[in-house]
Amino acid sequence: MATRPRKTPSKPQAFPHPHHDHSRCTANALRTAETVCEKHGARLTEIRRRVLEAVWASHAPIGAYDILAELNTDGGKIAPMAVYRALDFLMEHGLVHRLASLNAFIGCALASERHTAHFLICRSCKSATEMDGTAVTRAVKKTLSEHGFVPENEIIEIQGLCAHCHKESA
Amino acid sequence: MATRPRKTPSKPQAFPHPHHDHSRCTANALRTAETVCEKHGARLTEIRRRVLEAVWASHAPIGAYDILAELNTDGGKIAPMAVYRALDFLMEHGLVHRLASLNAFIGCALASERHTAHFLICRSCKSATEMDGTAVTRAVKKTLSEHGFVPENEIIEIQGLCAHCHKESA
DNA sequence: ATGATTAATGTTATAACGTAACATAAATAA
DNA sequence: TTATTTATGTTACGTTATAACATTAATCAT
Ligand SMILES: [Zn+2]
Ligand SMILES: [Zn+2]
Ligand SMILES: [Zn+2]
Ligand SMILES: [Zn+2]
Numbered sequence: 001m002a003t004r005p006r007k008t009p010s011k012p013q014a015f016p017h018p019h020h021d022h023s024r025c026t027a028n029a030l031r032t033a034e035t036v037c038e039k040h041g042a043r044l045t046e047i048r049r050r051v052l053e054a055v056w057a058s059h060a061p062i063g064a065y066d067i068l069a070e071l072n073t074d075g076g077k078i079a080p081m082a083v084y085r086a087l088d089f090l091m092e093h094g095l096v097h098r099l100a101s102l103n104a105f106i107g108c109a110l111a112s113e114r115h116t117a118h119f120l121i122c123r124s125c126k127s128a129t130e131m132d133g134t135a136v137t138r139a140v141k142k143t144l145s146e147h148g149f150v151p152e153n154e155i156i157e158i159q160g161l162c163a164h165c166h167k168e169s170a
Numbered sequence: 171m172a173t174r175p176r177k178t179p180s181k182p183q184a185f186p187h188p189h190h191d192h193s194r195c196t197a198n199a200l201r202t203a204e205t206v207c208e209k210h211g212a213r214l215t216e217i218r219r220r221v222l223e224a225v226w227a228s229h230a231p232i233g234a235y236d237i238l239a240e241l242n243t244d245g246g247k248i249a250p251m252a253v254y255r256a257l258d259f260l261m262e263h264g265l266v267h268r269l270a271s272l273n274a275f276i277g278c279a280l281a282s283e284r285h286t287a288h289f290l291i292c293r294s295c296k297s298a299t300e301m302d303g304t305a306v307t308r309a310v311k312k313t314l315s316e317h318g319f320v321p322e323n324e325i326i327e328i329q330g331l332c333a334h335c336h337k338e339s340a
Numbered sequence: 341a342t343g344a345t346t347a348a349t350g351t352t353a354t355a356a357c358g359t360a361a362c363a364t365a366a367a368t369a370a
Numbered sequence: 371t372t373a374t375t376t377a378t379g380t381t382a383c384g385t386t387a388t389a390a391c392a393t394t395a396a397t398c399a400t
Contacts, residue, residue, distance in 0.1 A: 139309035148333030163318030
């Protein structure tokens with residue numbers, strides 16, 4: 001029996017393996033950011049790039065003030081406003097998402113295609129990743145049609161244990 | 171043809187009509203709170219009751235500091251801690267939910283039966299209500315099984331326009 | 341190029357949300 | 371009553387986010 005084909009090949013949403021080569025993730029993200037900004041006629045300035053790099057330091061969502069600390073490790077004097085402004089910019093262009101349940105930010109691996117993000121958040125390794133939200137969105141739409149509610153934005157953040165951490169805890 | 175039966179008769183989740191008799195909602199909620207606390211062997215003290223009343227002042231989620239202001243309208247000196255402690259208590263007993271996307275709290279109309287809450291939030295009238303989350307939960311489970319992710323808590327908050335506000339804006 | 345205009349960043353202060361730690365008081369149990 | 375637990379009071383602080391205005395850098399028009 002052949003392996004079952006993936007349902008959504010355009011979204012390779014595997015939870016990041018604890019020992020993967022993360023430098024490639026970061027490199028990819030920065031390259032994508034360049035492309036996206038170019039396409040949007042937006043400027044990826046130094047501070048914006050540095051914030052994006054801080055966000056991509058891992059797959060764990062990071063708080064604005066932790067980003068700030070990272071930017072100021074060299075003794076710099078960057079203020080919170082600068083970070084929040086950069087984050088706003090990055091979110092506008094779909095390069096970063098905000099996780100409401102954590103007051104934290106995470107890089108978007110699918111920045112080229114616009115989408116509403118649905119997250120899985122592992123309470124053990126703290127990693128978060130976007131899930132394929134099509135089925136959920138469909139279920140939401142169906143449920144809402146009975147209410148007459150017109151959705152504009154879906155905030156979906158599932159907390160739990162990723163496969164790697166679940167295995168370990170077994 | 172007879173009217174189609176409701177799928178989830180135990181959860182009458184209509185979005186609150188702008189001109190409904192809200193005093194009944196409040197009265198119901200307080201009565202339920204009494205019952206629940208009795209059943210749990212917990213004490214619905216005065217401050218807890220007052221916080222619950224503040225939460226039920228409307229169907230719009232309310233911030234902790236707005237609750238605090240409400241409690242201190244008489245010139246009282248209640249401190250933030252007291253409010254947060256009362257909210258923690260009320261959440262433990264399923265009488266109140268927290269909306270992560272708003273940093274705000276809302277009374278639970280279904281406090282008697284334990285459940286994970288999925289919310290619809292109207293950006294116009296600011297009301298929020300729990301939706302029937304069974305279909306969404308099913309979709310989430312199905313999607314997650316492909317990831318091997320083990321869910322423990324679902325944060326689902328759909329922002330948009332309720333039927334009443336949508337009609338008006340038409 | 342020069343000046344006008346817009347975009348981005350710097351700077352200071354403060355708002356908004358939430359918790360730690362320890363003291364006191366009230367309720368319950370022994 | 372005395373001990374124990376539960377709840378509240380109090381002070382202080384930590385964390386997250388934004389308002390308002392000044393300055394600098396990039397872009398555009400002449
Ligand atoms: Zn990676
Ligand atoms: Zn994990
Ligand atoms: Zn009501
Ligand atoms: Zn509405």
